[in-house]
Amino acid sequence: MDFSAVQNRQQAFIEERGWQDFQTPKNLVMALMVESAELQEIFQWLTPEESWQVRDKPGVLEHVGEEAADILLYLLHLCRQLNIDLEQAVNDKMQKNAVKYPLGSS
Amino acid sequence: MDFSAVQNRQQAFIEERGWQDFQTPKNLVMALMVESAELQEIFQWLTPEESWQVRDKPGVLEHVGEEAADILLYLLHLCRQLNIDLEQAVNDKMQKNAVKYPLGSS
Amino acid sequence: MDFSAVQNRQQAFIEERGWQDFQTPKNLVMALMVESAELQEIFQWLTPEESWQVRDKPGVLEHVGEEAADILLYLLHLCRQLNIDLEQAVNDKMQKNAVKYPLGSS
Amino acid sequence: MDFSAVQNRQQAFIEERGWQDFQTPKNLVMALMVESAELQEIFQWLTPEESWQVRDKPGVLEHVGEEAADILLYLLHLCRQLNIDLEQAVNDKMQKNAVKYPLGSS
Numbered sequence: 149m150d151f152s153a154v155q156n157r158q159q160a161f162i163e164e165r166g167w168q169d170f171q172t173p174k175n176l177v178m179a180l181m182v183e184s185a186e187l188q189e190i191f192q193w194l195t196p197e198e199s200w201q202v203r204d205k206p207g208v209l210e211h212v213g214e215e216a217a218d219i220l221l222y223l224l225h226l227c228r229q230l231n232i233d234l235e236q237a238v239n240d241k242m243q244k245n246a247v248k249y250p251l252g253s254s
Numbered sequence: 255m256d257f258s259a260v261q262n263r264q265q266a267f268i269e270e271r272g273w274q275d276f277q278t279p280k281n282l283v284m285a286l287m288v289e290s291a292e293l294q295e296i297f298q299w300l301t302p303e304e305s306w307q308v309r310d311k312p313g314v315l316e317h318v319g320e321e322a323a324d325i326l327l328y329l330l331h332l333c334r335q336l337n338i339d340l341e342q343a344v345n346d347k348m349q350k351n352a353v354k355y356p357l358g359s360s
Numbered sequence: 361m362d363f364s365a366v367q368n369r370q371q372a373f374i375e376e377r378g379w380q381d382f383q384t385p386k387n388l389v390m391a392l393m394v395e396s397a398e399l400q401e402i403f404q405w406l407t408p409e410e411s412w413q414v415r416d417k418p419g420v421l422e423h424v425g426e427e428a429a430d431i432l433l434y435l436l437h438l439c440r441q442l443n444i445d446l447e448q449a450v451n452d453k454m455q456k457n458a459v460k461y462p463l464g465s466s
Numbered sequence: 467m468d469f470s471a472v473q474n475r476q477q478a479f480i481e482e483r484g485w486q487d488f489q490t491p492k493n494l495v496m497a498l499m500v501e502s503a504e505l506q507e508i509f510q511w512l513t514p515e516e517s518w519q520v521r522d523k524p525g526v527l528e529h530v531g532e533e534a535a536d537i538l539l540y541l542l543h544l545c546r547q548l549n550i551d552l553e554q555a556v557n558d559k560m561q562k563n564a565v566k567y568p569l570g571s572s
Contacts, residue, residue: 149257149341154344154348157348158348161348161351164357173305173306174302175405177290177294178294178400178403179404179405180290180293180325181287181291181293181294181397181499182397182400182401184290185393185394185397185398185400187283187286187287188283188286188287188394188397189394190283191279191390192390192391192394193387195514196280196281199278199279199283200278200279200335202336203336209336209337209338212332212338213338213346213347214343214347214350216329216332216333216338216340217340217343217344217346217348218347219286219290219329220326220329220340221344221347223322223325226318226322227319229309230308230309230315230318231309232319232322234255234319234322234326235255236319237319237323238323238327240319241319241323241324242260242263245267249271251270251271281511284390285510285511287393287506288506288510291499291500291502291504291506294499294500294503295500298496298497299488299493299497301408361467361552366556370560373560373563373564376569377567377569384514384518385509385517385520386509386512386514386517389502389506389509389517392505392537393499393503393506396495396499396502396537397499399499402495403491403492411490411492411495412491412547414491414548415547415548415549421550425550425554425559426555426558426559426562428541428545428552428555429552429558429560430559431537432541432556433560435534435537435538438534441518442521442527442530443527446467446531446534447467449531449532449534449535450472450535450538450539452531452535453532453535453539454475454535456532458479461483463482463483
């Protein structure tokens with residue numbers, strides 16, 4: 149996925165609607181969390197087994213995909229606002245995790 | 255960013271440590287939310303202006319990047335578990351948003 | 361507020377509807393978090409000043425009150441399920457905070 | 467529990483430490499959510515059964531009690547800031563729920 153392309157498209161979307169003033173890092177973090185809760189709401193009363201069975205329910209799956217997309221869109225916009233390279237951050241974190249949880253440690 | 259490559263690397267990381275049983279969609283959603291809260295914690299007492307100034311604080315910025323990476327890693331793993339194409343979901347959502355918020359509507 | 365009376369009323373409400381099986385501590389914690397997010401959603405795009413002005417908006421205030429009530433109801437039910445005395449826990453925490461943040465420390 | 471007494475004690479605690487400026491409704495809502503996530507973190511990798519077994523683990527139970535207390539403290543402080551009567555809100559919500567979910571409806 150081309151993060152820059154999505155970020156630019158989002159930024160244009162926001163500017164065209166005059167929503168720039170709301171996009172503070174603080175507000176974006178709050179919005180990201182609210183979207184995470186909307187994702188969680190889908191799963192809150194499910195057993196572990198039922199949470200797997202979501203794979204076979206196209207309607208629920210589409211809902212999960214929409215919330216997942218919202219989360220990534222806010223995350224990308226937050227990173228844009230703060231000049232964070234998300235791809236680099238993910239690579240760094242995976243390397244850090246490998247050091248934090250060495251094989252045979254758990 | 256190559257989502258599949260990251261997802262495969264994550265999956266190998268988890269299998270090498272014997273953590274598969276914990277990775278139910280329900281648990282991953284909960285973990286994603288906890289990481290979102292760790293991101294929010296960084297911003298909770300900041301004014302809007304201070305939330306912008308995070309851009310000039312390398313230590314805080316690195317912390318934000320780590321939490322952002324954790325969120326994306328859990329999101330990608332969740333999508334892998336449920337066979338959701340996150341890139342497609344983002345494209346679909348952006349198109350849906352354009353319909354939901356037509357220009358001149360707000 | 362009489363916590364036990366509310367907890368008993370809730371328990372009766374749940375049993376009358378046959379919802380007992382869903383009320384695991386894990387699920388209740390998830391539901392509490394989702395309600396917290398619904399509260400947060402009301403405030404996410406507000407400036408600090410606007411968040412104060414909610415005091416003068418009866419409709420928004422009623423909405424905040426409903427979400428606050430949902431949070432307390434889930435919290436009380438969770439404490440009931442785990443045999444936690446919430447009033448005692450609050451007293452203990454306030455004492456602990458007084459030790460953690462001694463006067464003149466910040 | 468005497469909500470007013472706890473709210474007054476909290477307010478004094480905050481004023482003695484000069485923390486008033488941070489206590490906007492928006493920030494308190496964010497803090498409440500972060501505490502909810504700290505509670506959720508305790509349960510995120512547990513099976514439903516293990517989440518019940520927390521009842522028999524004094525150390526974990528104490529941790530749960532502390533996070534539950536933090537949530538209620540922030541909730542009470544938020545209600546104080548917005549002049550919301552939390553006890554009244556809970557009573558109203560329980561009546562509303564009885565109407566929303568009539569017996570025999572689910």
